[in-house]
Amino acid sequence: xxxxxxxxxxxxxxxxxxxxxxxxxxxxxxxxxxxxxxxxxxxxxxxxxxxxxxxxxxxxxxxxxxxxxxxxxxxxxxxxxxxxxxxxxxxxxxxxxxxxxxxxxxxxxxxxxxxxxxxxxxxxxxxxxxxxxxxxxxxxxxxxxxxxxxxxxxxxxxxxxxxxxxxxxxxxxxxxxxxxxxxxxxxxxxxxxxxxxxxxxxxxxxxxxxxxxxxxxxxxxxxxxxxxxxxxxxxxxxxxxxxxxxxxxxxxxxxxxxxxxxxxxxxxxxxxxxxxxxxxxxxxxxxxxxxxxxxxxxxxxxxxxxxxxxxxxxxxxxxxxxxxxxxxxxxxxxxxxxxxxxxxxxxxxxxxxxxxxxxxxxxxxxxxxxxxxxxxxxxxxxxxxxxxxxxxxxxxxxxxxxxxxxxxxxxxxxxxxxxxxxxxxxxxxxxxxxxxxxxxxxxxxxxxxxxxxxxxxxxxxxxxxxxxxxxxxxxxxxxxxxxxxxxxxxxxxxxxxxxxxxxxxxxxxxxxxxxxxxxxxxxxxxxxxxxxxxxxxxxxxxxxxxxxxxxxxxxxxxxxxxxxxxxxxxxxxxxxxxxxxxxxxxxxxxxxxxxxxxxxxxxxxxxxxxxxxxxxxxxxxxxxxxxxxxxxxxxxxxxxxxxxxxxxxxxxxxxxxxxxxxxxxxxxxxxxxxxxxxxxxxxxxxxxxxxxxxxxxxxxxxxxxxxxxxxxxxxxxxxxxxxxxxxxxxxxxxxxxxxxxxxxxxxxxxxxxxxxxxxxxxxxxxxxxxxxxxxxxxxxxxxxxxxxx
Amino acid sequence: xxxxxxxxxxxxxxxxxxxxxxxxxxxxxxxxxxxxxxxxxxxxxxxxxxxxxxxxxxxxxxxxxxxxxxxxxxxxxxxxxxxxxxxxxxxxxxxxxxxxxxxxxxxxxxxxxxxxxxxxxxxxxxxxxxxxxxxxxxxx
Numbered sequence: 034x035x036x037x038x039x040x041x042x043x044x045x046x047x048x049x050x051x052x053x054x055x056x057x058x059x060x061x062x063x064x065x066x067x068x069x070x071x072x073x074x075x076x077x078x079x080x081x082x083x084x085x086x087x088x089x090x091x092x093x094x095x096x097x098x099x100x101x102x103x104x105x106x107x108x109x110x111x112x113x114x115x116x117x118x119x120x121x122x123x124x125x126x127x128x129x130x131x132x133x134x135x136x137x138x139x140x141x142x143x144x145x146x147x148x149x150x151x152x153x154x155x156x157x158x159x160x161x162x163x164x165x166x167x168x169x170x171x172x173x174x175x176x177x178x179x180x181x182x183x184x185x186x187x188x189x190x191x192x193x194x195x196x197x198x199x200x201x202x203x204x205x206x207x208x209x210x211x212x213x214x215x216x217x218x219x220x221x222x223x224x225x226x227x228x229x230x231x232x233x234x235x236x237x238x239x240x241x242x243x244x245x246x247x248x249x250x251x252x253x254x255x256x257x258x259x260x261x262x263x264x265x266x267x268x269x270x271x272x273x274x275x276x277x278x279x280x281x282x283x284x285x286x287x288x289x290x291x292x293x294x295x296x297x298x299x300x301x302x303x304x305x306x307x308x309x310x311x312x313x314x315x316x317x318x319x320x321x322x323x324x325x326x327x328x329x330x331x332x333x334x335x336x337x338x339x340x341x342x343x344x345x346x347x348x349x350x351x352x353x354x355x356x357x358x359x360x361x362x363x364x365x366x367x368x369x370x371x372x373x374x375x376x377x378x379x380x381x382x383x384x385x386x387x388x389x390x391x392x393x394x395x396x397x398x399x400x401x402x403x404x405x406x407x408x409x410x411x412x413x414x415x416x417x418x419x420x421x422x423x424x425x426x427x428x429x430x431x432x433x434x435x436x437x438x439x440x441x442x443x444x445x446x447x448x449x450x451x452x453x454x455x456x457x458x459x460x461x462x463x464x465x466x467x468x469x470x471x472x473x474x475x476x477x478x479x480x481x482x483x484x485x486x487x488x489x490x491x492x493x494x495x496x497x498x499x500x501x502x503x504x505x506x507x508x509x510x511x512x513x514x515x516x517x518x519x520x521x522x523x524x525x526x527x528x529x530x531x532x533x534x535x536x537x538x539x540x541x542x543x544x545x546x547x548x549x550x551x552x553x554x555x556x557x558x559x560x561x562x563x564x565x566x567x568x569x570x571x572x573x574x575x576x577x578x579x580x581x582x583x584x585x586x587x588x589x590x591x592x593x594x595x596x597x598x599x600x601x602x603x604x605x606x607x608x609x610x611x612x613x614x615x616x617x618x619x620x621x622x623x624x625x626x627x628x629x630x631x632x633x634x635x636x637x638x639x640x641x642x643x644x645x646x647x648x649x650x651x652x653x654x655x656x657x658x659x660x661x662x663x664x665x666x667x668x669x670x671x672x673x674x675x676x677x678x679x680x681x682x683x684x685x686x687x688x689x690x691x692x693x694x695x696x697x698x699x700x701x702x703x704x705x706x707x708x709x710x711x712x713x714x715x716x717x718x719x720x721x722x723x724x725x726x727x728x729x730x731x732x733x734x735x736x737x738x739x740x741x742x743x744x745x746x747x748x749x750x751x752x753x754x755x756x757x758x759x760x761x762x763x764x765x766x767x768x769x770x771x772x773x774x775x776x777x778x779x780x781x782x783x784x785x786x787x788x789x790x791x792x793x794x795x796x797x798x799x800x801x802x803x804x805x806x807x808x809x810x811x812x813x814x815x816x817x818x819x820x821x822x
Numbered sequence: 823x824x825x826x827x828x829x830x831x832x833x834x835x836x837x838x839x840x841x842x843x844x845x846x847x848x849x850x851x852x853x854x855x856x857x858x859x860x861x862x863x864x865x866x867x868x869x870x871x872x873x874x875x876x877x878x879x880x881x882x883x884x885x886x887x888x889x890x891x892x893x894x895x896x897x898x899x900x901x902x903x904x905x906x907x908x909x910x911x912x913x914x915x916x917x918x919x920x921x922x923x924x925x926x927x928x929x930x931x932x933x934x935x936x937x938x939x940x941x942x943x944x945x946x947x948x949x950x951x952x953x954x955x956x957x958x959x960x961x962x
Binding site: 574577578580581584585586587588589592593596614615616617618619620621622625626629632633636637639640645648649652655656659662663665666667668669670671674675678681682685686689692693697698710711713714715717718719721722723725726728729730732735736738739740742743744746747753754755756759760764767768771774775778779781782785786788789 | 824825826827828829830831832833834835836837838839840842843844845846847848849851852855858859862863865866867869870871872873877878879880881882883887890891892893894896897899900901903904905906907908909910911912914915916917918919921922926927928929931932933934935936938939941942945
């Protein structure tokens with residue numbers, strides 16, 4: 034199984050490399066891996082239905098307990114039929130859809146194939162973390178496919194919205210997975226399902242996982258990314274945003290229903306959110322004029338329906354889910370592909386502009402009608418069969434009846450927007466000019482024809498469908514029931530509901546124009562898209578606000594904050610830990626006193642100095658004072674170095690000061706903040722003084738390293754000056770490092786100084802040349818005049 | 823026995839305070855002087871850390887080892903002095919170059935950050951307008 038998944042990705046990689054030349058021929062090649070996956074799944078169908086699913090496991094990080102686990106069970110088989118089956122057809126369709134060799138065509142082939150691969154991996158995954166990895170990979174594929182080349186602002190926004198919303202859900206879901214996996218001790222889904230965990234942690238995990246499922250399957254209030262994603266080319270919308278990827282959320286809930294069978298609120302939450310989504314999607318679909326948007330809201334509505342069924346956890350509910358998954362995949366893919374054809378051949382997909390296509394494209398129309406029948410639930414299609422099962426699920430009283438009413442209402446809307454779609458796309462409208470259309474190539478019509486036929490065949494050959502669906506439902510619900518998918522169950526309540534739905538839906542469609550007028554007057558207090566934009570807007574505002582306040586861009590402020598942090602954190606620790614200062618005394622050597630006085634006075638002078646040269650000279654005084662301190666403290670080598678370096682520094686400063694203005698520039702704003710600066714600096718100084726006292730007092734044993742140096746200096750290096758021995762012998766490598774620092778600095782200084790000198794020289798040269806040319810030009814003019822004369 | 827005496831603690835405090843204050847200034851030259859003074863303070867601290875009481879040079883043969891100053895911090899301070907010198911000259915060259923290119927040696931606010939602050943102010947100003955715009959869009 035892993036090999037099949039990887040082969041998708043490898044072929045996609047190869048295609049992206051060779052697609053530069055043969056942009057049309059690559060689509061049939063890209064269809065090969067999904068075909069192989071489909072054949073492989075069908076070949077194993079018998080053993081899957083018999084209850085012995087093929088399993089692959091690969092431990093790729095044994096120490097962390099991470100593995101790739103794949104398992105082809107009934108649900109995975111159903112989803113593979115959708116993912117790979119529709120994948121093959123969509124890829125073949127793309128060959129016609131992306132006519133001219135465009136950048137989109139080249140990119141889309143390999144991306145679509147990669148998407149088919151990760152989606153295949155997602156439905157097979159038997160490990161929560163494996164599932165998560167493929168889940169996010171589908172999100173990334175979706176982002177790239179919606180965004181396309183990223184040229185148009187609309188597609189950038191749509192793809193970003195899809196990415197942000199689904200990734201947000203994905204991350205929350207990952208958290209849920211971890212809570213679930215850690216609390217129950219395993220991440221293997223089949224093991225979890227065999228022994229459903231219980232407890233508060235699982236209840237929390239369920240909530241988190243549902244967020245992921247709801248964002249991916251575009252449930253209210255996360256639904257808006259799906260219609261926005263319709264900016265993608267139609268085959269991509271058909272595949273990702275109708276037939277496969279958006280079903281991942283529903284699939285996840287169905288996958289985890291047996292695992293979370295102890296969580297009592299799961300069916301309630303999925304029913305509530307699902308019904309609201311179903312109704313809202315259908316309602317919005319009745320208002321759209323763009324056929325694709327109409328279908329997108331239809332998809333949202335259907336996903337809500339599927340979510341209700343997936344969470345039900347009952348045998349009949351899961352039976353209906355399996356039927357509905359197949360039905361929705363088939364009819365929605367068909368309709369999207371048909372709309373793609375219409376858009377491609379006429380150049381528009383606006384209901385208000387299309388007219389008379391039914392007569393111009395009879396075959397396309399019949400394909401669309403077949404799929405629409407399935408969508409509306411007209412016998413003998415699979416849509417009807419599955420919807421009957423759904424109506425059967427919620428026969429009852431109380432809350433169950435409320436769900437039933439919700440499903441019926443949603444289905445009425447479904448019928449209504451189906452009628453609106455068919456009429457709007459193909460009917461001849463009064464007073465409208467029939468739309469011009471190019472003839473439809475047979476190859477382009479073939480894929481939707483196959484899926485449309487599937488709508489019919491799955492319904493007519495219901496025993497076959499039932500075998501698949503019933504096997505899944507029994508395993509998912511853990512019990513078997515009386516009900517089976519079928520076209521005829523006698524005169525019963527579901528049949529009545531189906532008839533009512535059809536009748537009411539058609540009536541609603543007939544009066545839709547008046548309804549829309551009414552709807553436009555209704556206030557819209559809540560709008561998901563506006564909410565999303567507001568949230569994004571305020572996030573950006575917050576980012577600007579935080580950055581504006583934190584990154585003020587002023588170096589003194591930053592340094593002041595760092596200094597304050599030093600004072601607050603180590604400073605408070607220093608104050609709280611009362612370490613006794615031992616042997617407190619004023620001085621060790623009387624000479625320290627005058628030196629200290631000189632240094633402090635010079636330091637005060639530097640602060641007050643307004644002339645640069647004064648400040649520099651006073652710093653020199655400090656430096657020599659420090660040298661004196663070194664001598665008193667027993668460091669003649671240090672003192673020698675200090676005097677030498679101080680002298681050199683002074684010379685360097687004086688060389689530069691020659692060119693700088695004599696006084697420091699004073700800005701008026703600097704005067705205002707002088708006091709806080711003084712206070713912070715003084716506090717810093719006090720902190721260092723105290724720290725020096727306390728730290729040096731805390732040390733109780735002399736350095737062992739120094740003792741060893743003192744001991745071995747004479748015999749090891751035959752030097753009596755131990756400091757010298759350390760620098761040139763014991764720690765000679767450090768000295769080499771120090772030398773290289775000097776070399777680097779010297780290079781830097783030289784380049785800075787020399788570059789300014791060469792710039793000056795260039796400037797001179799340029800002005801020389803300008804003078805030259807200024808004198809030369811008049812002569813050239815004279816020549817010219819003479820020539821013309 | 824190694825505690826720094828009070829005079830030296832005051833000198834250290836004074837040097838660091840001066841260094842910090844100069845570091846907080848706008849003039850690059852003052853900042854540079856601040857770094858130099860901080861360097862002096864740090865070197866002094868290093869040497870004092872070895873113990874200021876036994877103040878004889880670590881030269882073998884002159885005095886018993888017990889009375890010698892600790893050679894290791896001295897070696898470190900020596901290295902530090904040289905590195906500080908390197909740093910100083912490099913910063914000096916930078917300050918010089920900055921003055922040549924810009925005509926002053928002020929450390930100015932980051933342009934990009936200033937732009938962000940301006941944007942923030944504009945956004946705060948425009949917030950109410952956007953609010954109205956969104957409302958009118960929703961009722962459309």
